[in-house]
Amino acid sequence: MVGAREAVAAEGATGSVGSGAGGRLPLLDVLRGVAILGTLMSNVWIFAAPGAEWGVLSGNVGSSTGADSSSLAGVAETVFRSFANGKFLSMLTILFGVGLAIQFRSAAKRGQPWPGRYKWRALFLFAEGTAHFVLVFAWDVLMGYAVVALLVAWLLTRSARAQRVTWLVAGGFHLVAMSLFTAAMVLTSDGGTGGGPDADVVTLYAQGSYGEQVAFRLSHAVVLRMEPVLSFGLLLFLFLLGIRLFRAGAFQSDAAGRHLRRRLAAWGLGIGLPLNTLAVLGGPGFFLLDRYGAAPVLAIGYLGLIGVAMDQFRRPGPLSSALAYVGRTALSCYVLQNVLAMLACYGIGLGLASRWADSGPWWVMGLWAAICLVLVTGSSLWLRRFEHGPLEAVQKRLLRR
Numbered sequence: 001m002v003g004a005r006e007a008v009a010a011e012g013a014t015g016s017v018g019s020g021a022g023g024r025l026p027l028l029d030v031l032r033g034v035a036i037l038g039t040l041m042s043n044v045w046i047f048a049a050p051g052a053e054w055g056v057l058s059g060n061v062g063s064s065t066g067a068d069s070s071s072l073a074g075v076a077e078t079v080f081r082s083f084a085n086g087k088f089l090s091m092l093t094i095l096f097g098v099g100l101a102i103q104f105r106s107a108a109k110r111g112q113p114w115p116g117r118y119k120w121r122a123l124f125l126f127a128e129g130t131a132h133f134v135l136v137f138a139w140d141v142l143m144g145y146a147v148v149a150l151l152v153a154w155l156l157t158r159s160a161r162a163q164r165v166t167w168l169v170a171g172g173f174h175l176v177a178m179s180l181f182t183a184a185m186v187l188t189s190d191g192g193t194g195g196g197p198d199a200d201v202v203t204l205y206a207q208g209s210y211g212e213q214v215a216f217r218l219s220h221a222v223v224l225r226m227e228p229v230l231s232f233g234l235l236l237f238l239f240l241l242g243i244r245l246f247r248a249g250a251f252q253s254d255a256a257g258r259h260l261r262r263r264l265a266a267w268g269l270g271i272g273l274p275l276n277t278l279a280v281l282g283g284p285g286f287f288l289l290d291r292y293g294a295a296p297v298l299a300i301g302y303l304g305l306i307g308v309a310m311d312q313f314r315r316p317g318p319l320s321s322a323l324a325y326v327g328r329t330a331l332s333c334y335v336l337q338n339v340l341a342m343l344a345c346y347g348i349g350l351g352l353a354s355r356w357a358d359s360g361p362w363w364v365m366g367l368w369a370a371i372c373l374v375l376v377t378g379s380s381l382w383l384r385r386f387e388h389g390p391l392e393a394v395q396k397r398l399l400r401r
Contacts, residue, residue, distance in 0.1 A: 038088025086295030097242020144228025268301025329389030
């Protein structure tokens, strides 16, 4: 275990690690809020789809509401889903890397060893993710983040060259893997569309008990946990990218930070939008390239664009304040939004997914908006009385942070 004060000396060649007076960076809170609500833009379609999480793995990657792709409803669903699919998840991953860099810098300032207590923080996140996976949502991201965080925390004790090489190798490995998987999907006879979810699984989520759904996730845990395995290289790459952006001052309010955000917006959107359009037009066979190839590039563009938009205003407005509330309670809001979507869509709650099956996408978009309103209102009211979100407070108390 290496002292963080000694390890932080290696950061000098990569740019600023400070945040001025050491307080919160307002842009980061807003970005976290956007990432949390944006992640729900993707996940809400999984909750609403026949067979839910299992349906996507069974090939249900197109419209899940029966909307004709050429109709207004079909176009609206395609645009809505394409805008979000994988982009905000990639943004959230980058921001987790930023958070890790902040923890590292904080430990260095205090003269504490590294990873020190951070490894317990990551293990606690893994336990939270496990509970979330079993009890709520099979496509949980927290478990994968915890594993990658432990690896990256160790990498921060290595040289800047070792970190850079790992970053490039992880990105290259991911690109090769996604290219091969995409080629395999395109060359299959069904074009990657699959045969759809099993009728028994559709019935399980529409009419089964909560215990039966939990048992299904446990019995199919290996398959349902494939996404973080499939995207491990991407997770590692984005974590390290977040650290590099933080050290370069991408979230600072000075002229250098504003310039870097403009560059991120220009390059991310300039490359990501055409790439994403081609992946969407390519059909279901390009699903992996869309979610794990184009999405990370667009996420960088989104991050820069939001930063540029915030740079235009000297004082926070109602929208940025609302997003910041969600960002400050990001862990709690992430879990709560999935709980609310589960209760709204599955048969253990309102059962909207089966009751409104094949009725078009508008109710799914409305559900997303309604849950967002609950999160914004709830987080703002909670933070009037408490400093941290509910799960954040539990984490701090248990870890004695």
